[in-house]
Amino acid sequence: MSLLVVGSVALDSIETPTHSRERILGGSATYFAYSASFFTPVRLVGVVGEDFPDEHVVLLRGRNIDTAGLHVVKGGKTFFWKGKYQPNMNDRETLEVELNVFGDFRPQLPESFRQSDFLFLANGSPVTQMSVLEQAIDPQLIVADTMDLWIREQHSELMALLKRVDGLVMNDSEARLLTNDENLVAAGHKILKLGPRFVVIKKGEHGAMFFSAHETYVLPAYPTQRVVDPTGAGDSFAGGMMGYLASQGNFEPKTLKEAMAYGILVASYTVEDFSLDRLQNIGRADLDSRLVQFRKMLSF
Amino acid sequence: MSLLVVGSVALDSIETPTHSRERILGGSATYFAYSASFFTPVRLVGVVGEDFPDEHVVLLRGRNIDTAGLHVVKGGKTFFWKGKYQPNMNDRETLEVELNVFGDFRPQLPESFRQSDFLFLANGSPVTQMSVLEQAIDPQLIVADTMDLWIREQHSELMALLKRVDGLVMNDSEARLLTNDENLVAAGHKILKLGPRFVVIKKGEHGAMFFSAHETYVLPAYPTQRVVDPTGAGDSFAGGMMGYLASQGNFEPKTLKEAMAYGILVASYTVEDFSLDRLQNIGRADLDSRLVQFRKMLSF
Numbered sequence: 001m002s003l004l005v006v007g008s009v010a011l012d013s014i015e016t017p018t019h020s021r022e023r024i025l026g027g028s029a030t031y032f033a034y035s036a037s038f039f040t041p042v043r044l045v046g047v048v049g050e051d052f053p054d055e056h057v058v059l060l061r062g063r064n065i066d067t068a069g070l071h072v073v074k075g076g077k078t079f080f081w082k083g084k085y086q087p088n089m090n091d092r093e094t095l096e097v098e099l100n101v102f103g104d105f106r107p108q109l110p111e112s113f114r115q116s117d118f119l120f121l122a123n124g125s126p127v128t129q130m131s132v133l134e135q136a137i138d139p140q141l142i143v144a145d146t147m148d149l150w151i152r153e154q155h156s157e158l159m160a161l162l163k164r165v166d167g168l169v170m171n172d173s174e175a176r177l178l179t180n181d182e183n184l185v186a187a188g189h190k191i192l193k194l195g196p197r198f199v200v201i202k203k204g205e206h207g208a209m210f211f212s213a214h215e216t217y218v219l220p221a222y223p224t225q226r227v228v229d230p231t232g233a234g235d236s237f238a239g240g241m242m243g244y245l246a247s248q249g250n251f252e253p254k255t256l257k258e259a260m261a262y263g264i265l266v267a268s269y270t271v272e273d274f275s276l277d278r279l280q281n282i283g284r285a286d287l288d289s290r291l292v293q294f295r296k297m298l299s300f
Numbered sequence: 301m302s303l304l305v306v307g308s309v310a311l312d313s314i315e316t317p318t319h320s321r322e323r324i325l326g327g328s329a330t331y332f333a334y335s336a337s338f339f340t341p342v343r344l345v346g347v348v349g350e351d352f353p354d355e356h357v358v359l360l361r362g363r364n365i366d367t368a369g370l371h372v373v374k375g376g377k378t379f380f381w382k383g384k385y386q387p388n389m390n391d392r393e394t395l396e397v398e399l400n401v402f403g404d405f406r407p408q409l410p411e412s413f414r415q416s417d418f419l420f421l422a423n424g425s426p427v428t429q430m431s432v433l434e435q436a437i438d439p440q441l442i443v444a445d446t447m448d449l450w451i452r453e454q455h456s457e458l459m460a461l462l463k464r465v466d467g468l469v470m471n472d473s474e475a476r477l478l479t480n481d482e483n484l485v486a487a488g489h490k491i492l493k494l495g496p497r498f499v500v501i502k503k504g505e506h507g508a509m510f511f512s513a514h515e516t517y518v519l520p521a522y523p524t525q526r527v528v529d530p531t532g533a534g535d536s537f538a539g540g541m542m543g544y545l546a547s548q549g550n551f552e553p554k555t556l557k558e559a560m561a562y563g564i565l566v567a568s569y570t571v572e573d574f575s576l577d578r579l580q581n582i583g584r585a586d587l588d589s590r591l592v593q594f595r596k597m598l599s600f
């Protein structure tokens with residue numbers, strides 16, 4: 001099945017307690033697409049400025065990621081984010097944001113992308129996300145991410161979007177904010193009433209939970225000692241999950257659960273280095289071998 | 301195998317965002333013993349005052365908990381704790397503590413208890429915990445709990461204790477404090493170097509992690525919507541785990557992993573009501589049926 005992602009492509013400067021890196025490849029659509037590409041070809045829609053290094057585009061294309069939807073704005077500058085992680089590597093502070101060309105992002109799906117089976121609307125304004133849906137022809141599965149900003153400031157637009165999506169992926173704090181419920185199990189079930197047929201709540205280092213009308217799964221994160229940079233873990237999770245689903249061509253409960261496990265495992269590699277550096281050094285076989293360990297760890 | 305627990309028996313007053321209860325049965329040894337009693341008989345060593353209601357002793361005895369080691373101090377008052385939970389039901393504030401007879405607790409093992417196969421040293425000063433070890437004859441498995449107070453204030457005594465125990469059970473924040481490492485996987489491995497052959501890190505609503513030289517397990521908490529009072533969840537976890545181990549008579553990796561799952565499941569019931577109220581309404585069959593669901597939830 002074809003898989004389309006619409007989201008940000010960025011340059012990030014990142015400080016962790018022990019390292020720092022300047023203007024490295026980042027963005028939700030980037031992490032998503034690269035992670036999904038372990039399982040299936042990906043179509044990417046995003047926007048960058050003229051300052052966006054060619055090598056990044058080459059890297060994505062080399063992974064069977066179709067960049068026909070990556071719009072380069074002449075004279076424009078790429079979305080830039082600078083952040084600093086606290087010693088716990090979980091909490092982070094935004095030091096600088098320059099939206100640049102992403103501020104005016106009005107995604108246009110290339111004609112060849114409009115008929116995509118699986119759609120992932122990475123974090124963005126619900127209005128922008130809805131505009132993508134309006135360009136898509138007969139998608140089979142629509143999954144969206146969102147964040148606190150939209151929950152607070154574009155609530156009714158978000159509610160309208162939720163009625164149109166099959167799945168919602170979000171952080172624990174965002175699920176609590178959206179539902180005003182501190183209990184994540186209760187929050188998950190409340191979100192189902194807003195429209196989506198399933199919801200995945202990401203808990204960072206604590207894994208993820210899945211809720212649908214009849215199924216509840218909860219998986220821990222894969223335990224890794226080497227957490228170098230957590231940036232992009234959530235988008236990698238979503239990419240691994242959606243990529244695996246697209247490769248299987250269905251979203252049956254059994255497939256969804258496996259997809260969630262693969263999402264967790266891709267993310268566990270993502271955090272082991274900056275940007276896509278760790279992912280560039282692994283292959284599908286590494287994911288499969290970590291899957292065997294993960295399954296063993298969880299079976300009793 | 302015989303199982304002995306030494307720890308606090310208390311009366312708790314608890315406020316949650318929606319309910320409050322006065323002077324209900326609590327304490328680490330209480331939660332531990334009751335939880336373990338689903339799997340095996342338990343020997344309890346603790347201290348209470350004359351104000352301790354008889355019905356609580358009757359309740360424990362009715363569960364095959366031997367209270368020969370429960371010392372009643374004439375004219376004394378029982379350890380009292382009053383706490384208040386924040387809306388997230390995870391963070392809590394201590395409003396009052398009266399150590400009372402627990403302040404002078406010098407555990408004396410009844411002669412009939414000295415030869416116990418499995419020992420659990422619930423949270424207490426490492427000096428007190430060590431004094432129990434000195435009275436025990438040839439225990440096969442010694443597991444201890446500890447807390448931030450002892451890590452900070454009786455560090456060398458705690459280090460001496462760690463060289464004598466087989467297993468250590470503690471909270472995530474305490475593991476970070478003890479090792480000065482924010483990464484729990486790294487922290488777990490550092491703790492192994494201090495003496496214990498295995499360490500279990502409890503993460504509250506996020507489950508628990510297990511580390512030994514060759515094994516790492518990580519299990520999420522069982523997802524429950526009904527969190528009424530989290531008090532005693534950690535001790536229930538330890539009780540379920542140790543009770544199951546004692547019932548199996550070994551601590552092989554496979555048994556330890558099952559024991560961890562049972563610990564998580566007993567704790568998932570404990571939090572569904574105040575004190576031991578929920579546990580009094582379930583039986584081993586409920587635990588086994590939740591185990592089937594938990595296993596299904598985690599298999600992919």
